[in-house]
Structures are given as C-alpha cells and as structure tokens.
Amino acid sequence: MSEITINELEAAINFWRSRTPSSGDELTLCKEASALSKPYALLIVQRRNAVSLDALEPLAREAWETYVRLNIWRTN
Numbered sequence: 001m002s003e004i005t006i007n008e009l010e011a012a013i014n015f016w017r018s019r020t021p022s023s024g025d026e027l028t029l030c031k032e033a034s035a036l037s038k039p040y041a042l043l044i045v046q047r048r049n050a051v052s053l054d055a056l057e058p059l060a061r062e063a064w065e066t067y068v069r070l071n072i073w074r075t076n
Helices: 006-019 031-046 058-075
Strands: 003-005 050-052
Touching: 003 006, 006 031, 006 058, 031 050, 031 058
Parallel strands: none
Antiparallel strands: 003 050
C-alpha cells in the first residue's frame, strides 16, 4: 500500500489508543498513537485525504506497519 487514507490513520490511532490507553495526569498518548497523530493532523490542516507511506517518519511508519500486521492477524 503506497498511500494511507485519513480514515485508515484514524483507525490505526484508535487501535493503539485501545491497546495502550493514555497515561498520566496529562493523559499522554502512547508513542505509536502520538507518531501517527502527526501525519493525521497534517492531513486535516492541509485538507488532504491520504499520505504516502514513504512520507511517514520512522516511528510512524513502524507503528503503521505493526498495526497492519496485527490487524491482519486479528481478522484471520
């Protein structure tokens, strides 16, 4: 998959939020959800519908790829 839609990013963020809920008094997001929230926010600000997988920073890409791998495992 070369592009990730805003809806797919939102699903991945929600996956990580449910897997590792926010913590601390500040309700800090886990590192995976935080990394994916940056390209998600950019899509909103730029009024775009998708982002290239290659445009993701390393941590966001790793979070995305792990989400895809775990999500495929859960649906099989």
